[in-house]
Amino acid sequence: MAKKVTLVYFSSTKTTKKNLLAMAEGMGCPFETVDFTLPASRERDVCFGEGDFVIFGSPVYGGVMPLLVREYLEKHISGNNTPCAIVAVYGNRHFDDCLVEMEDLLTEKGFLVTAAAACLGEHSYTTQIATGRPDESDLAWAKEFGQKLQEKLTGPVQALEKGVIPGNRPYKERKPSAPMAPVNTNGCIHCGNCVRNCPVGAIDAKDPGKADPEKCIKCLSCVRLCPLGSKAFTAEGFQASVAWCLANFKEPRKEPVAFL
Ligand SMILES: Cc1cc2nc3c(=O)[nH]c(=O)nc-3n(C[C@H](O)[C@H](O)[C@H](O)COP(=O)(O)O)c2cc1C
Ligand code: SF4
Ligand code: SF4
Known part of the structure; x- marks a missing residue:
């Protein structure tokens, strides 16, 4: 034991x-x-x-x-x-x-x-x-x-x-990915959830709609936690990665x- x-x-x-x-x-x-x-x-x-x-x-x-x-x-x-x-x-x-x-x-x-x-x-x-x-x-x-x-x-x-x-x-080599950060698509009630839970402190506490693309590691914590479902990665590069993952890795379990 x-x-x-x-x-x-x-x-x-x-x-x-x-x-x-x-x-x-x-x-x-x-x-x-x-x-x-x-x-x-x-x-x-x-x-x-x-x-x-x-x-x-x-x-x-x-x-x-x-x-x-x-x-x-x-x-x-x-x-x-x-x-x-x-x-x-x-x-x-x-x-x-x-x-x-x-x-x-x-x-x-x-x-x-x-x-x-x-x-x-x-x-x-x-x-x-x-x-x-x-x-x-x-x-x-x-x-x-x-x-x-x-x-x-x-x-x-x-x-x-x-x-x-x-x-x-x-x-596998860690390849630098293009700097990107989430944006607010549906307003903000300033609950601070995303700010408190960002692992790299990338989100502006005074204006949570702003996040630093140089710091963001694209962990998606803020997107999952926003009670309004407001946060999203709208950048084309991110959408392309999601589409590639969906096309190739959804199945088999x-x-x-x-x-x-
Ligand atoms: C930046 C990034 C890169 C990822 N790369 C891989 C990967 O190479 N292979 C994979 O199967 N999943 C990959 N994932 C998915 C995560 O490994 C997976 O969702 C994991 O469950 C997240 O753990 P967490 O919930 O503890 O943060 C990646 C996720 C992120 C955010
Ligand atoms: S995706 Fe992760 S690292 Fe980027 S701003 Fe949101 S919580 Fe922070
Ligand atoms: S979690 Fe959503 S509502 Fe709360 S501060 Fe962040 S963006 Fe605003």
């Missing part, structure tokens, strides 16, 4: 968070969370020891970790032979090299990667891809994965052999996979 379980994740549209919470439920022991989605939560250092067990969760952006996830883990998280599981959550296209990138980085940071999972989340860009996921069956799967993690911890703790987790090295 793990002595202390901590979930460490970035999750702007909450699908990574939902998958990890179901895993913790499956582990059946008390747990803590380090949710580093918002800027204020990315300032402190967090160190883990041998008695800890950590589940790291990251969404897949362009086949790898979002750059800010990589930078946060590099700068603020460390382990000391700490066993962990790594979880990549993707929107029905592919997780590509995200898990191997997590494996390499966390190994460098002092963790023993004992298990990995690629899970599904509704695609941030459109509610029409991986709609409603993680759904009931995904969450039951995640719970079972948590039970398997707990079983693993009853034996000697070992890192997975290199090659068990699929992905390419070098990883992909299922979560474990690497143990």
